Amino acid sequence: MVNPFKFGTVVEDCFFTDRRDELQYIKSVLNSENHLILISPRRFGKTSLVVKVLHESERKHIMLNLQSVVSVEDFAGRLLKEIFRIYKFEKIKYLIKNFRVMPTFSLNPMTDGVDVAIQPMVDNRVLIEDVFALLQTLATEEDRIIVVFDEFQEITNIDKNLDRLLRAIMQLHKNINYLFLGSQESMMREIFEKKKSPFFHFGQLLHLDKIPYEDFKFYLLERLSFIDNANEICDEILAFTKCHPYYTQQLASQVWEKGKKGEMDDIVNSAIVRLLEFHDLNFERIWLNFNNTDKRILVWLANNNKPYTLLGIAQSTISSSLKRMLKDGYVIKTVEYEVEDPFFRNWILSH
Ligand SMILES: Nc1ncnc2c1ncn2[C@@H]1O[C@H](COP(=O)(O)OP(=O)(O)OP(=O)(O)O)[C@@H](O)[C@H]1O
Ligand SMILES: [Mg+2]
Incomplete structure (x- = not known):
């Protein structure tokens, strides 16, 4: 099984x-x-959620992950490639004749798709404008398109003016829904919630939370019911992971492995120990890179913000340390601040 x-x-x-x-x-x-x-900390399930929506929708859609995009030309090329995935190249190639800069197209016999090559250029603005204009031409009231940009916070790393340009283009578009997904919460906030930002209030904001306790417990119980005391086991798993989607699945997976092997003794704790073995060196390396304030704050968070041991650190120092660790993903904020990785939290507590 x-x-x-x-x-x-x-x-x-x-x-x-x-x-x-x-x-x-x-x-x-x-x-x-x-x-x-759509904003959440890393590995809360943004991509999974949107992929589900796309699958349940009958509409044409494009999904582009900006994490692997290296330049504006690359961005335009990937977008074009996606357009050719949903509209056959043969059917729309006449529209490309209007492009002010002509990319090189080649048929890829391995994927049966169209490969797009674009030389780096001084003024790549026209290229972006043309690709998005093509998209707008293809979107009609009967055939509305969904365009998803995953890891959108990377936009400013591709080119510092790209956000401004995209906003100028997209704001005029009809029959297209743009979905922007991003982790690094503070960066996404900078883009969408800062008055000065070109994308200020560009769309409806959805913060993805952890999975509710009862739902997750039901999900776990269904799959771990072959273990004695499954009810308590599931509570133990969720108490450790605090319902974090990724870590809950990871720990439950290890518990399942142990259960199948009949290793029932203190099953959740021994699964945690097993997973910690993989991380030990990594955690040590990460820990050594924190300054003293960060370390004290992490210990405080690991102890569920108790006892109050941050006395003597200025509030502004605490805030900037938390802000930095939030940006780097070591800390997340849901109801309150917490250490992102429950295994790291456990490691901190035992050192
Ligand atoms: N609805 C869900 N039900 C159960 N598990 C989930 C769900 N959503 C996410 N997960 C768990 O969280 C993991 C991460 O999901 P996903 O990659 O969709 O998150 P993400 O927020 O897009 O992550 P990243 O920030 O790395 O892009 C999944 O592999 C799965 O283990
Ligand atoms: Mg994702």
């Missing part, structure tokens, strides 16, 4: 649980002329 837990990549079908309200919300945005901004 295959392990019924999955972590690290997009989860679908039987690996996907809950998110009913969020699915409903996104669908309602897609059913309007508005755009969506």
Whole structure:
């Protein structure tokens, strides 16, 4: 029997649980002329959620992950390639004749798709304008398109003026819903919530939270019911992971492995120990890179913000340390600040 837990990549079908309200919300945005901004800490399930929406929708869609985009030309090229995936090249090539800069197209016999090559250029603005104009021409009232930009916070790393240009173009578009997904929360906030930013209030904001306790417990119970005391075991797992989607699946997966081997003794703790063995060196290296203030704050967070041991550190120092660790992903903020990785939290507590 295959392990019924999955972590690290997009989860679908039987690996996907809950998110009913969020699915409903996104669908309602897609059913309007508005755009969506989906923000959460890393590995909360943004991509999985949107992939599910796309699969359930009958509309044409494009999904581009900006993390692997290296330049404006690359961005335009990838977008074009995606356009050719949903509209056959042969059918729309006449529209490309209007391009002011002509990319090189070649048929890729391996993928059956069209490869696009674009030389670096001084003024790549026209290229972006032309590609988006093509998209707008293809989108009609009967055939509305969904365009998803994953890891959108990377936009400013591709080119510092690209956000301004995109906003200028997209604000005029009709029959296209743009979805912007991003982690590094503070950066996404800079882009969408700062008055000075070109994308200020560009779409409807959705903050993705952890998966609700009861839903996640039900999901775990269904898959771990073959273990004695499954009810308590599931509570133990969730108490450790605090319902973090990725870490819950990871720990549950290890518990399942142990359960199948009949290693029932203190099963959750021994699964935690097993997973910690993989991380030990890594945690030590990460720890050594923190300054003293960071370390004290992390210990404080690991102890569930108790006892009050931050006395003597100026509030402004605490704030800037938290801000930095939040940006780097070591700390997350849901109801309150917490150490992002429960295994790291456990490591901190035991050192
Ligand atoms: N709805 C869900 N049900 C169960 N598990 C989930 C769900 N959503 C996410 N997960 C768990 O979290 C992991 C990360 O999901 P996903 O890659 O979609 O998150 P993300 O927010 O896009 O992450 P990243 O910030 O790395 O892009 C999944 O592999 C899975 O283990
Ligand atoms: Mg993702």
